[in-house]
Amino acid sequence: MNLHRLTIILLLLMVVGSLGAQQQYHLRDGTILNADDVVVRGVELVETVDSDSVGAVVERTYPLSEAVRLDWPEPEAFELAREALATGRGAEVSALLEPVRAEFVLFAKVPGSWWTAASLLRLRSLLESGASTAAEAAARELIATAIDPEAVGLARLGLAELEVAAGHGDIAAAMVNAILAEEVPAGVHARSWLVRGELALQRGDAEAALEAFLRIPVLYGNRRELLASALDGSRRAYLLARDTGRADRAAAELQRDFPLSPEAARLGTVGSISLPSS
């Protein structure tokens, strides 16, 4: 910290003012509308301007298509949904996020809308609960609707995950390869390693599985939401490689760092390893 900084801070002292978290629509012409001042009616945003001389309400309307960005804080439901997903209560996620999806569905393609994030979280919960039909529908909806490349990539990966779960490893591998053949965001790359790990496990290739799963803690260690799955995947791969010492260590790490995760909960019921299927 130096005098320059002190001077800046001093200047800050001279005027009081701060901007709180607001909910705003940004329109194409630069107009910013506070959400509190408008309602969504049909395909329009309606702002009540004033009352005229005879007391009738005067309204100003804006087509929804004029909204180019939403500036909205993250809805509280997200934190609850994330916690539910991380602690094996995936069934609660849809109920928590449906109101958010409904609120933002008309703005699904507008930057800043929370529809995509809510839909992605819901897709993840459906995938993890094994609701394959609903998960496929959710993934396809995202692919058709979302504009964020990461969300679209993750939804496509979701479809590949469904193929893995169905035992169609070759199809899943082809899908993953097709996804990664394009330039995809780091988040898609990160999750793709989980899928690739599962595929390698299905093939009985322990080394490839370990190389895939362990990329998560090494290269994507800050993506906490992937770590429990990666640890569990590496545990199963170590077992496949008959390295029980490292498998036990991965299990202990899973229980220590993610005690409430579904992966840790499943540890107690694991009795044998998955070896190459005949």
Add this chain to the structure above:
Amino acid sequence: MHGIARSLAGHAGPVWRAVATALGLALGVGCLWAQVRVPLPQVLAEVEQAIAAKRPADAAPLLDLVLGRVAAGEALPGGLTLDRVRLATATVHFQGADYARAQAVAADLVAAGGPTTVVSEGRMILGLALALQEKFVDAVPVFGALEASPAHRDRARLYRALAAQQAGQVDVAIEAYERLLGSAPRDADWADSALVLVSLHLEKKHHEQAARGLALLQGRRDLVDNLAGLNTLSLQLGDALLADGDAEGALAAYRQAVPRAELQRDQAARTLRLDTQIARAQALARGPVAELDAYRRLVGRKERAQAALKEIDALASYDAALYLRIGRAFQERGGAWEAAIAFGEVLSSPADAAERPAAHAGLVRAYADASRFGKTREALDRFAAESPGNPLVVQALYGAALAAQAQGAQTQLLGLLARVDALASGSEYREPLLVLHAQALLAAGQHGEARARMELYRKDYPRGRFEEEAVYLHAMAGLLLGRQQQAVQEIGGYLRTWPDGRFVADAGYRLAAAHYAMEDYAIAIRQTEAWLKNQPPDHPQRGEVLALQGDAWAGEGKLDEAIASYRGALEQALPDDLLGYVLDELTRHHQARREFNEAAAMWEAFARERPDHPFVINAAYWIGRIRVREGRLDEGIARVAEIALRYLGDPARDGVERLLVELAGMLARPPRQSGSGAPAEPVSTEAITARAEALLLPSALEASPTARARVIFLQAEIAALRNATDERAALMDRLAADFSRNALPPGILGRLGDHLLAVGRREEAQACYEQIVATYPASIFADFGYAGLGEVALASGRAQDALVHFGDAIDRAGARFKLREATLGRARSLLALDQLDAAQAIFEQIAANREWRGEATAESVWSLGEILMRRGGRENLAQAQAHFQRVYLSYRKFTPWVARAYLRSAETFVNLGQQPEAMATLREMLRDERLAVRAEAAEAYRRLAEWGATSTGGQGE
């Protein structure tokens, strides 16, 4: 301050505005002040105008004038107090950057006291004025006092922290930041302060607090503008923790740093967000935007963010450095697989990156630590190719060799050390590597090579650091080569050169062993006696020496003394292999002297004194055998059952199955003749199995599924011994149907798997084998699992998997029970993979193994013919023919192979253009009635029909 100015204007407002307006022109003329004593209200009105016009430099001398006249006794206009005038004066001096004057006026204000709000404002100005004059030590207590003001608390804490930091009072700064962060709202300023606090904690080596702070910031990453700063601190903390040996903590810190692309993307997004916020601030502005606090703050943040981005761009090998750190942390933590990935990532950096050599070295070590020795060698060779002459290459080789040695991976160790001559020339590591190489060669039984290595060492390093080791290893290699006489001389030479050397005790033992090997038993006995006299009673080799002495006495034919020495050895701590040897020798000698009771008593004492030792199972085995030999069958059965009962419910006690097999043999023995010489009444299988159940299933164990399964297994073994094949199969089916795989011990799982595989229940068999390798990989029955999985894989057409499984059965599990099956399985897998040379080598071994003579031989001879046939060519076909003929002539007992051999023989004749011989062969085949039911017979008919010869020898030719 703005508030202060406003309050001043407010007080002066209605009264003084009118005065100021009236005197407006005059006030503009400075020179008039010197000559005319203008009334204070008029001066104050001018002050107000200057402040309103944001001209603090104009207001400052006027207010000084006011203060001077008040000090001289003039009264202030009504409603205006001295403290407020002082506050305004200090403010405008501050605004005009006259910090010394601002300090002086504010100090007067604070000293004089007054309303709390005014004094607090005065303290703020005083503190800031001091700080801006770099009088940080003085500023700290001023801001400290200001913390008492609720309105200024957070700012006061921030400034106190900043000032203390500048004054070098780190502890004070930390305390102030901690208080600030505890109360301030979570915003970008909060995040900035948190970053500073983390850096201070790092400076003070408060790693735990720094880690907590970083974790907190990571959770609110959205508030952090200076992401590069956050990354740098994460790396610094990780480095500090790693240096402290806290690899786990270091990893947690490193994981908070993100790679460059991600950082750039996040920083760009942050800048975009700031642009939006700036635009919004502009839209909301009512006055000149540049003066709005929100605007200034946002612009400042954007500047810092852009500076951060520039900082990141300047770091060329940022990612490589990050992954190198992560790799090292994983390596320290024992995460060899993870470390390999991290180091591999570093190696994707440009060829001139400074981190590459260290990453290469780390990768070699990581692969070795993960027992991935093939990759270790590849990584080492790549490193050597990329950086020839780099000293790290040899260091990496040395580290990998040590790792291989620690894991007991002898073959892999030798593979690595084969590179010593190529890579280590001129390196300081060559010297220890040569010794390591000799040790590895010695352990691998390559005694001549080991000796040659040590000769090379002694030539190149005549006074080397490891001279003593070299001389001793050289002598040991000679001894192991069977050159006892030479070894005796060399060991003697060693003892003369190093009478107090590290290997003196071992040398004494080896000398005795050399004499024993030369059958100089008397000398061996004398030397062991000398050793026992000279070495301390707790020397770890004492048991070994006593056992050797026992051998020497036995060699002399003095069994009493031999038994005494062996008994002495038993009193020492012995490794299991030696313990087993000594117990077996004692048993052998006692039996040779018909001292059955002594032998049985020894084992009974062992079982009693060491109830948990794995050899208790051996004890039961021998007790049973000896008692049976003594004719005390019932007593033997009772003792074996009693010991088996101890472990019957524990599936991990895999030796129990060996006992059960022994017990089955004892129970199934036909009863002895009665005393009258009349044949004894045969005992029914039901009676025997009932007895087995009564012996092994006391009520306490009835609830144990493992114990119940073992009793059924025992009954199945009895059925097998009595040739009751169907009954055995039914009992094995019961094991499959009634028991969870988890309850079954590996010995039963293995046999059950084999039974299920034999009857075509492949998936169930696979589950049994998987259970063995997953749960009991160290069991003596582990080879059942690996070999079984190999059979399943081979039957499923997965020859490559099968090859791995069969290899594991031999290399990992030691193939105690399944060596023949695993060897045959490897050969079959190789044949299926069309690796003809490798398959041929193994089939030849099997065919030559006298102990395996039987169906395995028949199959091997047939397969060798098959290999020759596949190779084609007249000579090969002729040799193949010889093999097929050998099968159907010499191994007629094994009808499946005989049938196949006839068919192949006929095919070979056809390929050689000898169709009549082919047809004759098939006719001969069809004359063998045993083959009539086989599918090959139908094939033979089909071919004969195809060749136009439907009549066969067996059918009226």
